[in-house]
Every structure is written in C-alpha cells, then in structure tokens.
Amino acid sequence: MGGMQDLLEGHEPHEFRQRFKTLFILVTVALSILVIRLWYLQIIKGDELKQRSENNSVRLRKIKQLRGLIMDTNGYVLVDNRPSFDILFVPNRIKNIHDVVKKLNYLYAERAITFSTNLPSAKKVKRFVPAELEKNISREKLAIVETHALDLPGVAVEVNSVRQYLAGEMMAHVLGYTGEICQEELGKNTSDEYSIGDTIGKYGLDKYFDRYLKGKSGAKQVEVNVRGQEIKVIGKIEPVPGYNMVLTIDSYLQKIAWEAMKDRAGSVVVMDPRDGSILSMVSAPSFDPNLFSGGISFEDWEKLSSDPRHPMENRAISGQYPPGSTYKLIVAAAALEEGLITPETKFFCPGSFELGNRTYQCWQKKGHGWVNLHRAIVESCDVYFYNLGKLIGVDKLARYARGFGFGAVTGTDLPREKSGLIPTKEWKLTKFGEPWQMGETISVSIGQGFNSVTAIQLLNAYCALANGGTLWRPRIVKRIETGDGRPFKTFNPEKKSSLPISRKNIDILNYALWGVVNERGGTGYAARRAEADVCGKTGTAQVIGMPEDRKARRKKIIPSRLRDHALFVCFAPYKNPEIAVAVIVEHAGHGGTVAAPIAKKIIDAYFKLKVTTQVQGSGFIAF
Amino acid sequence: MKFDRRLFLNFDWTLLILVLLISSIGLLNIYSTGYSLADFKQSHLYIKQVQWIFIGLACMGVAFCIDYRLISGYAYIIYAFSLLLLIGVFLYGDAAHGSQRWIVIGGFSFQPSELVKLTMILALARYFDVHKTDKGYSLRELFVPFLIVVIPFLFILKQPDLGTALILVILFLSIVLFVGVEWKSLLCAAAGCVVLIPVGWHFLKDYQKERIVTFFSPEKDFLGSGYHIIQSIIAVGSGQILGKGFLKGTQTQLKFLPVQQTDFVFSVFSEEWGFLGGLILIIMFLILVLWCLKIGLHARDMVGTLISFGITMLIFWEVFINIGMVLGMLPVVGIPLPFLSYGGSSIVVLLTGIGLLMSISMRRFILRP
Numbered sequence: 001m002g003g004m005q006d007l008l009e010g011h012e013p014h015e016f017r018q019r020f021k022t023l024f025i026l027v028t029v030a031l032s033i034l035v036i037r038l039w040y041l042q043i044i045k046g047d048e049l050k051q052r053s054e055n056n057s058v059r060l061r062k063i064k065q066l067r068g069l070i071m072d073t074n075g076y077v078l079v080d081n082r083p084s085f086d087i088l089f090v091p092n093r094i095k096n097i098h099d100v101v102k103k104l105n106y107l108y109a110e111r112a113i114t115f116s117t118n119l120p121s122a123k124k125v126k127r128f129v130p131a132e133l134e135k136n137i138s139r140e141k142l143a144i145v146e147t148h149a150l151d152l153p154g155v156a157v158e159v160n161s162v163r164q165y166l167a168g169e170m171m172a173h174v175l176g177y178t179g180e181i182c183q184e185e186l187g188k189n190t191s192d193e194y195s196i197g198d199t200i201g202k203y204g205l206d207k208y209f210d211r212y213l214k215g216k217s218g219a220k221q222v223e224v225n226v227r228g229q230e231i232k233v234i235g236k237i238e239p240v241p242g243y244n245m246v247l248t249i250d251s252y253l254q255k256i257a258w259e260a261m262k263d264r265a266g267s268v269v270v271m272d273p274r275d276g277s278i279l280s281m282v283s284a285p286s287f288d289p290n291l292f293s294g295g296i297s298f299e300d301w302e303k304l305s306s307d308p309r310h311p312m313e314n315r316a317i318s319g320q321y322p323p324g325s326t327y328k329l330i331v332a333a334a335a336l337e338e339g340l341i342t343p344e345t346k347f348f349c350p351g352s353f354e355l356g357n358r359t360y361q362c363w364q365k366k367g368h369g370w371v372n373l374h375r376a377i378v379e380s381c382d383v384y385f386y387n388l389g390k391l392i393g394v395d396k397l398a399r400y401a402r403g404f405g406f407g408a409v410t411g412t413d414l415p416r417e418k419s420g421l422i423p424t425k426e427w428k429l430t431k432f433g434e435p436w437q438m439g440e441t442i443s444v445s446i447g448q449g450f451n452s453v454t455a456i457q458l459l460n461a462y463c464a465l466a467n468g469g470t471l472w473r474p475r476i477v478k479r480i481e482t483g484d485g486r487p488f489k490t491f492n493p494e495k496k497s498s499l500p501i502s503r504k505n506i507d508i509l510n511y512a513l514w515g516v517v518n519e520r521g522g523t524g525y526a527a528r529r530a531e532a533d534v535c536g537k538t539g540t541a542q543v544i545g546m547p548e549d550r551k552a553r554r555k556k557i558i559p560s561r562l563r564d565h566a567l568f569v570c571f572a573p574y575k576n577p578e579i580a581v582a583v584i585v586e587h588a589g590h591g592g593t594v595a596a597p598i599a600k601k602i603i604d605a606y607f608k609l610k611v612t613t614q615v616q617g618s619g620f621i622a623f
Numbered sequence: 624m625k626f627d628r629r630l631f632l633n634f635d636w637t638l639l640i641l642v643l644l645i646s647s648i649g650l651l652n653i654y655s656t657g658y659s660l661a662d663f664k665q666s667h668l669y670i671k672q673v674q675w676i677f678i679g680l681a682c683m684g685v686a687f688c689i690d691y692r693l694i695s696g697y698a699y700i701i702y703a704f705s706l707l708l709l710i711g712v713f714l715y716g717d718a719a720h721g722s723q724r725w726i727v728i729g730g731f732s733f734q735p736s737e738l739v740k741l742t743m744i745l746a747l748a749r750y751f752d753v754h755k756t757d758k759g760y761s762l763r764e765l766f767v768p769f770l771i772v773v774i775p776f777l778f779i780l781k782q783p784d785l786g787t788a789l790i791l792v793i794l795f796l797s798i799v800l801f802v803g804v805e806w807k808s809l810l811c812a813a814a815g816c817v818v819l820i821p822v823g824w825h826f827l828k829d830y831q832k833e834r835i836v837t838f839f840s841p842e843k844d845f846l847g848s849g850y851h852i853i854q855s856i857i858a859v860g861s862g863q864i865l866g867k868g869f870l871k872g873t874q875t876q877l878k879f880l881p882v883q884q885t886d887f888v889f890s891v892f893s894e895e896w897g898f899l900g901g902l903i904l905i906i907m908f909l910i911l912v913l914w915c916l917k918i919g920l921h922a923r924d925m926v927g928t929l930i931s932f933g934i935t936m937l938i939f940w941e942v943f944i945n946i947g948m949v950l951g952m953l954p955v956v957g958i959p960l961p962f963l964s965y966g967g968s969s970i971v972v973l974l975t976g977i978g979l980l981m982s983i984s985m986r987r988f989i990l991r992p
Contacts, residue, residue, distance in 0.1 A: 016801070016919075016920065016928060017920065019801060020916060020919065020920045023916055024913060024916060027909065027912050027913065027916070027939055028909060028913070030939075030943050031905050031908065031909045031912075031942075031943070033952075034905055034943070034946050034947065034950065034952075035901075035902060035905055037947075037950045037952055038859070038893065038898060038901045038902070038905070038950065039898060041856060041859050041860040041950060042859060042860055042862055042863050042864065042893065042897060042898040042901070043863070043864065043898055045860050046860055046861070046862075046863035046864070046898075047863075048860070049856065049857050049859075049860025049861045050860065050861040050863055052857050052860075052861070053857050053858065053860075053861035053894075
C-alpha cells in the first residue's frame with residue numbers, strides 16, 4: 001500500500017490548516033481595502049468626480065508639429081509648410097450633421113461655391129468624435145465659415161500645416177511627397193512614434209528621411225466648455241519641429257535641366273565627379289507633389305496612377321535602359337586592362353561583321369575602314385567593339401561592368417532605385433535554361449541585348465573615369481541641421497570602390513572621350529563648347545528587339561513609338577573635371593543630336609554660374 | 624486510465640458557475656469598451672474574446688479530466704516547454720507597442736509569458752512536493768525554486784513586461800512563505816533584497832521608471848501615465864452608486880481611458896455600473912478566491928494543495944494589483960484583471976488553471992491507485 005505510506009510521510013495538507021485560516025482573513029482584508037477605496041472614490045468623492053467627468057473639462061489635445069524644411073545646396077528653400085484650414089464637425093450637443101451641412105451648403109450657394117468633399121454618412125458620425133467635413137478649404141470658404149460661426153454650431157475650423165513644394169514638378173521625384181499615414185504604415189511602426197492622422201513622407205526624400213523631417217508632436221491638456229471650446233490650458237508640451245535638410249542639389253542647374261526636359265520623357269542627372277554629389281536630378285514627365293499635401297482627390301490620383309507615361313516614376317534611378325554605345329568604354333577598358341589590345345590595335349570595319357551565318361551591322365553602313373581604339377570610340381564604330389567583345393567574352397566583360405558599378409544599386413538615398421542588369425552565361429542558364437550564344441556577346445559589346453543600366457549608374461561610372469578611378473556613392477543630402485542652423489548630422493562623401501583599371505588606361509579612355517566631342521567626325525560634336533573642354537560619349541539604345549531576336553520581333557506587337565532612346569554622358573573640363581552630366585531621352589532618336597545639346601546647355605549654365613558667383617559672391621536665385 | 628464515477632458526483636459546479644459568471648461580465652464590459660471606438664477592427668474585440676473563452680473552456684475540460692498527479696509528474700517537462708516558447712518569443716517574437724511578447728500560431732497571437740505563470744506554479748509545486756521538510760526551507764534548498772522563477776523572470780523583464788515579471792516574483796514569494804522558510808534564511812534574503820533594489824532600478828527601462836515615479840506624484844506627469852491614473856480615477860468616481868449605465872460611460876466612450884480593454888477594464892466597469900457593480904464584482908472575486916483556497920485546504924495531497932494554492936494566489940494577486948492600480952493605490956504596471964481584461968493568453972491560461980483546481984477538487988476523496 002504505497003499510497004497509505006505516502007500519506008504518513010512528510011507534512012500533509014492538514015498541517016497547513018492554520019496557514020489557510022490566516023490566508024482567508026488576509027484575502028478578505030485585502031479585497032475589503034479595495035471596496036473601501038471604491039467607496040471613497042464613488043460615494044465620498046463621487047459628486048466631485050462626476051462633475052469633472054461631466055464638464056468633461058479636461059481634454060488632451062495633440063499639437064501638431066512642423067515638418068523640417070528642405071533646402072538646396074545654397075540654402076534656398078525647396079520645401080516648406082503652409083497653413084491648411086480644415087472644417088470639422090464636432091457632434092456634441094447638436095447631433096444632426098445634415099442640418100449643419102445644409103446650412104453650409106446654403107451659405108456656399110449664395111456665393112456660388114460648391115461643397116467639395118463627400119459627406120460622412122450619418123451612421124458613421126459618432127457622438128463626441130469630430131468628423132472632418134472639408135479639408136484644405138479656400139480663403140473664400142474660410143471667410144464664410146468664420147463670419148457665420150454663430151449660425152453653424154458644432155462647426156469648427158482647424159488650422160493644420162501641409163507640405164508646400166516650392167519647386168513643384170521640377171523636383172517632384174527627388175523631394176517626394178507627403179500624406180496622411182495609412183493603416184499599413186501604422187502597422188509597420190508599432191512603436192509610439194506615429195499615430196492616426198499624422199503626416200508621413202510617402203515618396204522621395206520626404207519618405208527616406210521621414211524620421212528626421214517629421215519632428216515630434218506636442219500636446220496640451222485643456223479645459224473646455226460644453227461646446228468643446230478651450231477655456232484654459234492646464235499644461236502644455238511644445239511640439240518639436242523636424243530637422244531641416246540641406247541637399248547637394250543646385251536649384252539653378254535643376255531648373256535648366258528641367259526646362260530642357262519637361263516636354264520629353266527621360267532623365268537628366270548632374271554630378272560632381274570629385275565627390276559624387278548630385279547637383280541635379282530631373283525625371284520627366286513629372287507630377288505636382290502639392291496635389292498630395294492635405295490629401296489628394298480621387299480624380300487626381302486616378303489620373304496620375306493611370307497615366308501610361310508613368311509620371312510618378314523617378315526615371316533617373318528606376319528607369320532601366322540598354323546603355324547603347326555609352327557601354328563601349330567599359331568594353332574598351334576591359335580589353336585594354338586584359339592586355340588583349342593596345343591603343344594602336346586596329347580592326348577593319350567594312351560596315352558589317354560576320355559571325356557564323358549571321359551579319360551584324362555597323363551604324364555606319366559604308367564602314368569606317370581601318371580604325372584604332374581612339375577613332376573607334378570617337379566615331380563609335382560598332383564593328384571594332386564586336387571584335388573586342390568576341391575577344392573578351394561575356395563573363396569577363398560582366399566582371400568589368402560590375403567594377404564600374406553596373407548591375408547593382410549605386411546607393412542613393414532615394415527609394416525604389418533599380419539595379420539594372422549585367423548578363424553572364426550563368427545568369428542566362430538559370431533564367432532561361434538555355435546556354436549563352438556568341439551572338440549575344442556581340443550585342444552586349446555595343447550595349448544592347450540583355451544589358452540594362454540606370455542613368456545614375458551610367459553617370460557614376462563616367463564620373464569614376466573623370467576623377468581618375470574613384471566610384472563614389474551618389475550623395476544627395478549634404479547635412480541635416482536643427483531649426484536654427486546647427487548641423488545635426490553631416491553626410492560626407494563616401495568612396496565605394498576603385499575602377500579595376502590602371503590610371504594609364506583611364507587616361508587613354510578620357511582622351512578618346514575628349515575626341516568624341518571635340519574631334520572632327522566625333523559623334524558628340526553637338527556638345528562641343530568654345531573652350532573645347534567637354535568629354536563625353538553618345539549612345540543610341542534600340543527599343544525594339546535585337547537582330548537575333550527576329551522571331552520574337554515578329555511575334556511582338558510593335559509599339560507605336562519605335563524610335564530609339566537617346567543617351568549622352570559627359571564631363572567637363574577635360575583636366576580636373578568638376579561636373580558630369582548624363583542625359584537619357586526616351587524615343588528621341590540619336591544620342592548625339594538630341595541628348596548632347598541638353599547636356600551642353602547644363603554645362604554652359606554651370607560655368608556661367610561659376611563665373612557670376614565668383615564675381616558677385618552670391619548665387620543665382622532660382623525661383 | 625479508469626474514470627471513477629465519483630468524479631462526476633464531486634464535480635465542482637460552484638467553481639464553474641462562478642467563473643462563467645465573471646467571464647460573462649467581462650464580455651459585456653469588453654463589448655462596451657469597443658462600442659464607440661471609431662476603429663472598426665477594435666470594436667469586434669468581444670467576438671474574439673468569446674472565441675478565446677471557448678478555447679479556454681476546452682483547455683479547462685482537458686485539465687480536469689486528467690489526474691493532476693499525472694500532470695504534476697510531467698511538471699518539469701511542461702515548464703521547460705513553456706520556457707522554450709518564451710525563448711522563442713525572445714528570438715523570433717512579434718513586437719507590439721514597443722515590446723516583444725507575442726508568438727503567432729495560425730492567426731492567433733499568444734503570450735508565452737502568461738503560460739509561464741501556470742507552468743512555474745506546477746514546477747514549484749512539484750519541487751516542494753518531492754523535497755518535503757518539517758522545519759522550513761533553508762536558502763540552499765530554495766536555490767532550485769529560485770532558478771525556476773528567475774530564468775523566465777529575466778526573459779520577461781527583457782521583453783519588457785514589468786507586470787508579468789512582477790507577478791512571477793510575487794507568486795514565488797507567496798509560495799515560499801506558504802511552504803515555510805527558516806527564519807535565518809528569511810532575514811538573509813530580505814537583507815539581500817534591500818541591497819539589490821537600487822541595482823534593479825538601474826536595469827529598468829525609462830518608461831518603467833517613469834511609471835513608478837509617476838505613481839508617487841501623478842500630477843507631475845499629466846500627459847503620460849499620471850494622466851492615465853487621473854482619468855481612471857475620474858471614470859471610477861463619476862460612476863457613483865449606481866453607475867452611468869451600460870454603454871453610457873462618458874469617460875469610456877470618449878476614450879479618456881488608456882488601454883481600456885485590457886489593463887483598465889475595471890474603470891470602465893465601475894463607471895458604467897457604479898459602486899454597486901464594483902462591490903458585487905469584488906465580492907464575486909472574493910468568493911472565488913476563498914472557494915479556491917478551500918479546495919487547496921481539502922486537497923487529497925501535498926501537490927494538490929500547492930498547485931491550487933499557487934493558482935489561487937495568481938488570481939488573487941492579479942485582481943488585487945489590477946484593481947489597486949485602477950483605483951490609484953498602486954503603480955501602473957501592466958497586469959490584466961482575471962476574466963475581465965481582453966487578452967486570449969490570459970483567459971486561456973486562467974481557465975486551464977481553473978480546470979486544474981476542478982481536478983484537484985473532485986479528486987479529493989480518491990486515494991492514489
């Protein structure tokens with residue numbers, strides 16, 4: 001009987017009897033204390049506390065903060081805040097929202113203004129919870145509401161601040177836009193940093209640097225009367241405005257670039273090759289970011305999001321294009337560095353190139369004759385590079401392309417940057433399950449085929465050539481500072497890597513780039529300045545399928561616009577370059593004729609500005 | 624396992640009815656907290672709570688069907704399992720409101736820290752049952768129990784969840800004092816605590832320090848937790864004798880109260896049902912606690928006594944600390960009100976605990992096989 005034995009061993013429940021008795025008493029006493037406290041609060045202090053709850057005197061109100069400003073490199077304000085007047089309905093005593101709306105409508109109608117927003121349905125209006133009637137009203141409406149305040153019980157005007165983008169669509173893609181925080185964004189930020197009704201950056205720098213720009217809301221505890229009006233402020237915590245941001249963008253250059261691009265589709269990026277600072281970034285077509293401030297209307301949103309030209313896309317970092325002939329420099333670099341050619345190695349260009357039973361054309365049908373590397377770059381001879389491509393092979397070429405920063409994001413502080421594509425044999429095998437064809441190497445060696453790059457990658461690669469071999473991380477924000485201008489965080493130039501080619505070879509290539517613009521027969525002659533100091537390379541990227549894709553081409557419904565993309569990348573001056581420009585114009589034809597003049601305009605403006613700044617000691621006011 | 628017919632005859636109907644009554648009051652109350660909230664999602668919390676209660680009742684059923692002695696035999700394994708879950712949360716958990724407490728299983732999120740409360744009681748009961756003594760435990764003998772508590776305690780503190788961590792400590796102290804400690808050891812431990820308190824203060828998070836400071840001077844921080852206490856007191860007091868009526872509490876409906884579905888449910892209840900409602904609810908809790916203590920007193924064996932004592936103390940301390948906090952008598956620490964606060968983990972664990980109590984209650988006349 002093991003059980004019986006257990007019962008006799010050690011101490012058993014009955015030994016706890018005394019302890020249980022004590023516990024009964026302790027528990028009863030403890031809970032009685034709660035009852036006494038409840039009695040004290042509800043019976044003794046009941047009237048007083050009831051009064052307090054009924055007056056509902058104490059309310060916690062949020063004080064919204066101001067978002068930080070964004071300024072260009074010279075301190076000109078690009079983004080600030082402006083007041084927005086919103087009409088609220090506070091259903092306190094007057095419960096019927098429709099009477100109030102009717103009255104408002106009537107007052108509006110007297111001046112022939114219409115009520116703009118959709119009404120909240122009566123069901124949705126909850127007691128004591130303010131309902132938004134109209135946001136961001138005009139001054140005219142504000143005047144009506146203010147003057148008839150007594151006839152409009154329950155209607156209150158609330159002043160909020162909304163974002164104002166002074167540069168408008170000129171810089172929409174860089175600066176971004178803001179809007180009210182949505183459920184999804186709230187879900188992502190479980191910390192108490194954000195709450196319903198907050199403004200949050202949705203795109204561009206306003207999004208990327210939201211944590212610096214947003215600031216911190218304040219709050220006040222106020223005593224209010226039955227109509228919800230403040231009687232007395234009991235306590236207050238001041239809101240903290242967001243930090244200001246100073247960009248590397250020069251709004252003057254930005255304006256020049258925008259003016260040149262605004263009726264086209266494409267992008268322009270301007271950079272200082274000495275440290276990777278972005279001086280200008282334009283993407284066209286664009287949109288007005290001010291539409292989003294204070295809530296975008298449904299029609300506007302529909303229009304923007306369904307526009308086939310995708311105005312919301314930042315083409316400078318998200319637009320991926322075949323690099324066309326601008327890619328020849330990478331091919332040349334690879335061939336030189338691998339020792340496959342010397343600058344004097346010549347190939348004969350009869351106007352076409354045979355591989356197997358296929359023929360690849362040179363853009364110059366009558367051919368370039370015998371050309372060396374320099375002339376091949378200057379005249380952009382395709383056949384020369386077909387030969388180089390065949391010598392190098394696609395995988396080795398890809399290694400150099402990566403060395404120039406292609407195939408990976410450059411790391412700008414802007415959302416949605418794309419990485420482009422540098423094909424390799426292995427990539428094709430995993431992607432399509434087919435082996436690489438020699439013919440594809442031929443296409444790749446003139447920047448067509450699977451190759452795709454972004455404008456910023458292209459520019460960054462050429463900047464590295466310009467500065468003698470350093471790849472910088474493109475920098476668009478110079479520093480973040482406090483409201484009174486004290487620096488809070490400074491973003492120093494950041495070196496990413498060095499080009500995988502020797503200084504000697506870089507000099508050979510740069511001289512060829514100089515020739516492209518300044519020598520007779522150069523494809524970039526349109527960018528030539530009197531000072532003869534621009535170096536660059538043109539490119540024309542085929543939009544439609546490559547020759548070897550003939551089958552695909554037949555199947556494809558050929559788009560209405562068949563014209564090629566025009567590309568031009570350049571830097572100046574030849575010695576110690578300080579500005580580099582990449583221009584991509586979609587469906588515009590030849591790079592030398594369309595893109596090069598745009599780049600020239602910007603470079604001209606840059607040097608003109610430099611002279612005036614030196615003379616007057618101050619910059620140019622852009623707007 | 625043979626199922627004894629006497630088990631049904633001895634089924635503890637009083638306990639079941641009492642718990643169901645309190646849970647129903649809780650449901651009505653949660654319905655009220657969600658009533659005026661503009662947020663669609665939250666206003667349906669009571670439906671989720673019903674689901675949780677049913678899950679809890681199922682667990683309760685399982686708990687009272689199995690002989691608690693059998694469960695106690697596996698106490699350490701069950702405890703280790705809950706610890707693993709806790710560590711799982713620590714590594715992969717889902718963060719909400721700035722702390723990492725949840726594990727998501729098939730759409731339901733669960734707090735292992737709630738489960739640990741129960742498994743820790745089981746493990747301690749097992750330990751003290753195996754290591755019996757007549758003259759009170761010495762510090763050395765208390766080392767293992769101390770470990771049983773301190774491991775989950777540290778993980779929970781790290782989450783951070785001060786309330787639950789605190790409950791673990793209080794439960795530990797309650798159980799240790801109940802089983803008896805040598806006087807010498809008790810004095811040593813007390814002295815050690817006095818030394819360790821300033822060190823512990825150093826490890827608290829800022830918001831936790833703030834809460835404790837606020838408790839002693841609520842007017843100082845009128846926007847933060849001080850505001851919560853003041854608003855809670857206004858809500859309770861304004862209920863007066865009979866309350867403002869169901870769904871009519873202005874403090875509640877105007878959302879003056881913080882976390883009103885969880886930690887501050889009692890102020891919602893008092894505002895709408897007044898002193899009378901509050902009194903009845905507290906009396907129901909008192910009956911529940913005394914009834915559960917009685918189960919411990921009449922338990923057949925030592926393990927039964929210890930398990931039921933632990934669970935009873937869990938309920939008692941949570942009720943006492945939560946209501947004390949809502950009434951402004953204790954600092955604001957996140958401790959739910961049993962059966963009333965919204966929260967699946969809490970209700971499932973508590974109902975499982977009640978199931979264990981039922982098991983102990985109905986097996987009190989049966990000898991071990």
